[in-house]
Amino acid sequence: MTTETQISLTTECSEIATFYLDDLLVGIDIRQIQEINRHVQTTAIPHAVSMVRGVINLRGDMVTVLDLPLVLGMEPCVITPKTRVVIIDSDKERTGLLIDKISDVVKVQSDEIAPSPANLNGIGNHYFKGVVRLDTELLAVLDVNEILSFDSE
């Protein structure tokens, strides 16, 4: 899943794992991702906000799984054989994000990241760090911390 290239912290080059949400290509800095797995069968949590899909048992730890498209204001994620859970390790807590399909890992120089347009597919731009113009399409780089502290309204 991850590449074997060592990321040097001194260069401004970062690797970004990319996924599809419907047909939107989004990416997360690979250093923030612990793993990507297929634990899509979640246990629903009563009274939780709709963005919380449920919890999974990840080797004995409870991991909250968020419906990433829903957090971003898109249609809720529909589970298919290609659906994956991206486990983010942040703030001493692990959280899973449901995505529709995994794609590549791309190397991006920091100056390639352009500020995100005010309105990206109708999604508030505070969830994005910026956009990268790839050869064929546009990659939206997600701000994981913003997503994890999403506003349930």
Add this chain to the structure above:
Amino acid sequence: MDSNNTLDCDEFFPDFIMESLEALSEVEEALLEIEENGANINLDLVNKVFRAVHSVKGAAGFLNLVTIGELSHSAENVLSLIRTGELVPTGQIVNELLQACDTLTSLVEDAKNSNGADVLAHVTALTTISENRGRSSVGQTASENQNSESTVDAVAPHSTVSSEKLNDCRRNGNEIYLLGFDLLDLVEYTTNPMYLIRRIEDVGEILEGRLDLENLPILGEAQPEQLLLGITVSTILDAEILQRFLQLPSENVIHIPEGSDLQTNEQADQLQSDLQNGPEKHSVDHGLEEKVSEGSEPLSKQTTTSKSKAAPKEANIRVSVSVIDRLMNLAGELVLGRNQLLQAIAHRDMTALELVGGEVDQITRGLQEMIMKTRMQQIGSVVNKFTRVVRDLSNTLNKQCRLVIEGSEVELDKTIIEAIGDPLTHLIRNAVDHGIESMEDRQKKGKDVVGTIVLNTYHQDGKVCVSIKDDGAGIDPERLKKKAIEKGFLTEQQANDLSKQEAVRLIAEPGLSTAEEVSAVSGRGVGMDVVFTNFEKLGGSVEIESEINEGTTITVQLPLTLAIIPSLIVSSGDVSFAIPQTNISELVRIRSKDTHNRIEHIKNAEVLRLRGALLPLVRLNKVLGIDEPVESDGSSDAESDQDLHANSAFNIVVVETGQLRYGLIVNTLNDSEEIVVKPLGRHMQNCTCLAGATVLGDGRVAMILDVSGIAEYEKLRPVQDKSGLENSECGSELKENISTLIFSNHPKEYFGIPMSDVVRIERIRAEQIDRVANRQVLQYRGGTLPLVALESTISAQPKVETAELFVIVLNIEDQQIGFLAPKIIDIREIASDLDSVTFQEKGIRGSTIIEGMTVRLIDSNGLIQKYYSDRFEGQTKLTSKTESASAVL
């Protein structure tokens, strides 16, 4: 704060904190023992304390923790005097030392921010003690007075400040003070006199500084006893604040009033000598004041400590090397086991697999036990501290109390040990403050003047019990009831209905306090309910027993560990939930045909009638918003109660949380399982109904229900029973609720017998009844039990002959007798008021209506008398008594 200097030593801080805290906790115990010994100084103990304080000081110096160093230094000074025998450790001195240790402990706990903390009060107090050695032991308080007098005197009369300057200052609203310092003191506690100067300049303007030149030491000469510095200050503060701010004794702050100047200040002299006439008294008052103010904030203090505990803090634990070694071994075994397991799986070798499976099972169990062992700690680490609490408190309250600690070696899980400290302290405080009476009262009552509090820890039924027993005044249930009525918690009727036990438990009701006045220690009425809920949060339970004038025993039951809790797995819809066993009081299953009798509606809320009491009901799937399972045959309209589970039984889990009991309707009851609690993530913090999650045996995730959270969510309150027990107006001498066994003789006639009379209920076959001499008897436990059929004694319809029937065995005046009852219905609490008019007959106490049944309450005594007198007319009761007694034999 010069934290910059300390930053590079960051890695040493955790070790320093841990070791220092350990040392300091020893100090406390040793100090208390030293105090007890008084003049018989046990050098070993003193040395132990000295060494501990010294090592804290040394380490603090190394880490550049100035404040900690300073405080430990002055404590060390006092200790070294005790060590050399120059100072006798009186209560006051030990007090100071203990307080200094407390401060030191809190400084050490937050070592990084300790620099700059205000410890002057302690330092001054300790320095005074070490200064005053010799004197306090010889008892020359007079010389002390003279000494302090000279502090100001020596520097006062030679001022050069012009009166214009003084008046100028006064016009600006400032006051002029003359401050006296002993430089030798200063050198003792602040290495830098500039510190003092700056501190003064913070609050005012220094007009003049003078040194007592006559006393200046000449090199090589012995040090003088004092080196005086007088400072004239102009400030806006008043004398008291200034004196507190600078930690000066009051006699060393002299106000120079308007119109006088420094040269001829008779008033100041006067003032000064006034102050010195009673310096002893002053300092004592001051001490008391401080104590009271300290005592008055235990609650706020507790909340702050618990807050700081809640903040993530890396905790350390000490584990013996042998345990670590065995853990290491087990881990090695586990790795081997895994290798074999993988191999066996690869080879599809079933026999090998079984073998390895068993092995891994054993290793895992060993590992679990070992790891649990590392978490177990002796409860002594908590309870031994209470000796000090009791000592301090009884001193403040002027009582004499002794704390006996038993079973301090009992081990409990670390998390529990940490969590019970505060609530237990509260209980101990209560025992000293409310429980133990004042010395005079105890004398009047003829008790030992010294009150005893026994703190006992022991194992019982796989749980740990901590009981706190005092021999004090006890809790007066009547007073509690009165208070509860006053504050509107209960109506008079409700209060009267309470049993003694229930009344005593009122003490846990928030807002109720029996203390006539709020004291510094307790009495605000916020305490006990917090204590109770705290213990309940830990999965524990609290029981109170109290006898007026004999004392109170509070027993707390705690689980051994929190990490693994036995739970009942239930499901609602197809989702599984775990309910901790500690919350469950019973399981009730109601067949669908009984639902209308048992489940009633009060303002849209469902309630269950259980043994006469009404329990609010909560449907789990409704609370949690889970769809009704498909089995409930389509009629998912939950509002229309007619259709509800028309063909299925109700499973009701009766749960208890604090004072509230309610029933939780679930779809299915599954196994009970030992579960490991896992916290839920931050996105689910608003789910108050859930206490966490767990992984079940089959790998599925189940939510753990928070029983009190659900009650809160549903805003449940205890149901007041109004509809069921329609008490007639007729008065009765009975006051309390009677627990009553209800049975029927004829299917339409119901009778009740007070449970207190009932010994046993036996199920027999009709042919077992022997008819001898026109009497029915039963061979019962090797004797003969006379049987009474109701219809033959009182006016009742004859019972229906059935193959099986019940015998209610009663014990009246030491003789046993059996009532025949074809059908036992229930045990209910019957209200005290009975209708004693409608059915007037010997053997019947009265009647009441329960759920539409007219129930006649049997007067067992009267009935038996009647039974015998009917049979043997003219014979006295005495003979009947002997007769049946022999029958029993």
